[in-house]
Amino acid sequence: MTSEITTSHSLPSYLNPNDLGAWGIYLQQIDRVTPYLGSLGRWVETLKRPKRSLIVDVPVELDNGTIAHFEGYRVQHNTSRGPGKGGVRFHQDVCLSEVMALAAWMSIKNAAVNLPFGGAKGGIRIDARKYSKKELERVTRRYTSEIGLIIGPTKDIPAPDVNTNSQTMAWMMDTYSMNEGATSTGVVTGKPIALGGSLGRIEATGRGVFVAACEAAKDLGLGVSGSRVAVQGFGNVGGTAARLFHETGAKVVVIQDHTGTIFNENGINIHDLLNYVEDHPGIMGFPEATAISNEDFWAVATEFLIPAALENQITIKNADQIKTKILVEGANGPTTPEADDILTQKGVHIVPDVISNAGGVTVSYFEWVQDFSSFFWSEEEINQRLERLMRDAYRSVSDVAKHHGVSLRTAAFIVACTRILEAREVRGLYP
The missing domain is CATH 3.40.50.720 (NAD(P)-binding Rossmann-like Domain)
Structure with a gap:
């Protein structure tokens, strides 16, 4: 009874499972899968609380000389299995709760496909269609500088998402590298090929x-x-x-x-x-x-x-x-x-x-590995590795679904949450 009261009263309003937004949907999904987690269920609150949420002000000078301010976010939901991984979106409706949910789904996705990543996501509340390329570059560079303290090749690796692309990632990589004083190609994925991007990433x-x-x-x-x-x-x-x-x-x-x-x-x-x-x-x-x-x-x-x-x-x-x-x-x-x-x-x-659209983060993983080794694969090799990993992930989730008599979604969450919470349990709590 005590733990129920503690849990209920310690949740901020935007963590309310009755919220019908993206974060509320994610919380409902976790509640549905909890009965299948066995003894790992004692750790389930880990999945309901982002590890780190950063909100930043992004001031830039527009082409007409005026100063505009945009709100930016970077959320690291869980890093028990590895560095955070997830895209950055530019959209006028971006908000903290949405980015939290997207980061959480990245945790599930990476674990379901068995990639050595945790989940993260970022965004800027901006209607990208209303700004010039140079303005978007200034927005991207300032945002990257603001979140630079929590991202990095072994901390959190951004990637393209809605209204961002390889050029956006090039600006992010360059800004981070300039601040670090050394070229760091592995800080983002989805980069142009000339900067260590992977063949096959766009598709x-x-x-x-x-x-x-x-x-x-x-x-x-x-x-x-x-x-x-x-x-x-x-x-x-x-x-x-x-x-x-x-x-x-x-x-x-x-x-x-x-x-x-x-x-x-x-x-x-x-x-x-x-x-x-x-x-x-x-x-x-x-x-x-x-x-x-x-x-x-x-x-x-x-x-x-x-x-x-x-x-x-x-x-x-x-x-x-x-x-x-x-x-x-x-x-x-x-x-x-x-x-x-x-x-x-x-x-x-x-x-x-969390299974069907995991191809992007899978090839992002391939890009990250290639950047660390400075050895790059052919597009045919990339596609073959992607298809094999996707087929294996689908089959493992399908087998769990048949075993428990549940939907593929519930099965994917069973597989992913089990992997995340097993890592959390064996790592223990520090200090």
């Missing part, structure tokens, strides 16, 4: 989504060729996954991005669409498909549904409309727990984000 997350989808199809005895696919998001993740489905003979019948939704029941030519978006703001207006409403996207009958945009896209408001056999989460946290239950009851086979 890694989308390729991992495709591999996970193929493994799930095997579980259901479903062929990929000729199947119908829906993809939400057409960036590196959704675009790559869509292309690989297309090249395997699947029909990508509906795609949605920030500009709208397009549909073609005979399948959209992904190569043509990729060429189209190079010269246009998004997919809308593509002449080989018909525009439909964003709400209708969810009701299109498919074999595979790939949400590869942002979190909280599939909720109790649209879960009943979904007509798919396999949902493969390309984004982080796209499905709320309530929607997850609805889809599971409908017989939808859900491959959770």
Whole structure:
């Protein structure tokens, strides 16, 4: 009784499990998996509390001479199994609770795929579309300087995320290196090839989504060729996954991005669409498909549904409309727990984000290893290693799911939380 009172009253408001935001969803997921942790359950509060959260002010001079201030974050959720690892996003809706959840999901993801990393995440609350390249460079460099005391090749390794890319990582690496007085290529991953980046990194997350989808199809005895696919998001993740489905003979019948939704029941030519978006703001207006409403996207009958945009896209408001056999989460946290239950009851086979979109951090791990050794692999070797690791991770989680009679998501959390808490237990508490 005492521990219950202590736990309840010691949680700040943003740690409230009744919060329906991303952090609240993560806390619900931990509560669901706790009964399967056995004696390790005594350590479960470790998973509900980030190890370190840093909020920084990012002041910069804009091109017009005015001074602007942005709020930046870096959260290290857990480092029991290794240094923190996770992306940095630039988005106008970034907030502490979201970054906490994303960091926590990185802990789960890295452990589920058995990478020697903990979980971390970063972000700046900024609408990147409204600022010039030079302004974004100044924002990135100031942010890197502010969080520099807690990041490093053996502490916490950032990577690209929403609205950041290899150029952003180059600025971060250079800023950190200048402050350290020595070139440190391993401080970030997702860098340009010229600075120690890894071949295959740009397509890694989308390729991992495709591999996970193929493994799930095997579980259901479903062929990929000729199947119908829906993809939400057409960036590196959704675009790559869509292309690989297309090249395997699947029909990508509906795609949605920030500009709208397009549909073609005979399948959209992904190569043509990729060429189209190079010269246009998004997919809308593509002449080989018909525009439909964003709400209708969810009701299109498919074999595979790939949400590869942002979190909280599939909720109790649209879960009943979904007509798919396999949902493969390309984004982080796209499905709320309530929607997850609805889809599971409908017989939808859900491959959770912590497995399906782990391709990016897997190749980031390869990049980190290559930077330390100064020995680099070919793109073919990278892709082979990625596909093998993704297949092994899916199969181990699938076996746990069958053993306990639980969903793949719960099984992934069982595998990941067990690995994290075993490390926590054998390390003990210091001092």
